[in-house]
Amino acid sequence: MSSDYLSTSEAAELLGVGTTSIKRWSEEGVLRCMKTSGGHRRFLRADLLAFRSLKTLGDEPGPLSSLTPLQLDALDYGVIGFDDECRVFAYNAFESRFTGFERGTVLGMHMFTELVPCSNNSLVRARYDRARKANDDLCHVMDYVFTYRMEPTPVQVELRREASTRTNWMLVHPQR
Numbered sequence: 001m002s003s004d005y006l007s008t009s010e011a012a013e014l015l016g017v018g019t020t021s022i023k024r025w026s027e028e029g030v031l032r033c034m035k036t037s038g039g040h041r042r043f044l045r046a047d048l049l050a051f052r053s054l055k056t057l058g059d060e061p062g063p064l065s066s067l068t069p070l071q072l073d074a075l076d077y078g079v080i081g082f083d084d085e086c087r088v089f090a091y092n093a094f095e096s097r098f099t100g101f102e103r104g105t106v107l108g109m110h111m112f113t114e115l116v117p118c119s120n121n122s123l124v125r126a127r128y129d130r131a132r133k134a135n136d137d138l139c140h141v142m143d144y145v146f147t148y149r150m151e152p153t154p155v156q157v158e159l160r161r162e163a164s165t166r167t168n169w170m171l172v173h174p175q176r
Contacts, residue, residue, distance in 0.1 A: 006043045078172030111168075118146055138159055
C-alpha cells in the first residue's frame with residue numbers, strides 16, 4: 001500500500017486526536033476511508049490534510065451540511081449537494097473545474113435529469129431514493145464511469161445522505 005494511505009493510528013497522530021475519534025468520524029462519514037481485505041481502515045493523506053485545515057480554521061468536524069461554500073471549495077474532490085427533490089444547492093470549485101460547468105448554471109438543476117443523467121439508474125439514484133423513503137443516512141462508495149458530456153471518465157463516487165438535514169451529497173474522486 002502506498003505511503004499516500006495512512007492507518008488509523010497514523011491518521012490519529014497526524015490529526016492530533018485518538019484512534020477512537022478517527023474510527024467514529026469514519027463511521028459517521030466525516031472522514032473517508034477504504035478498508036483492506038483484513039478490515040483495517042486506510043485514510044488518504046490528502047483527505048486528512050484537508051480535514052485538518054478545516055479544523056485549523058476553527059470549524060468542528062461534522063456533516064457536509066455544516067461546511068460553508070468556501071470550505072467545500074477547499075476540498076480536492078468534487079462535491080454536489082442536492083435536496084430531497086433532487087435540486088442542486090451546492091457545487092464546489094473542484095467539481096466545476098472537473099466538469100466545466102459553472103456553479104451558477106448548475107444550482108437549482110435537477111440532479112438526475114439535468115445535471116448527471118448518466119447516474120439516473122439503479123446503481124446511483126435508486127440508492128438515494130431508498131434512503132430518502134426510509135429516512136435513513138446513506139454512505140456508499142463505488143467505482144463509476146461518468147459519460148455525460150465528456151469522454152468516459154472513471155471516478156470513485158461517495159453517495160451520502162444526511163437524514164437529519166434531508167440533504168444528499170455526491171462526492172466525486174477522479175481516478176488518477
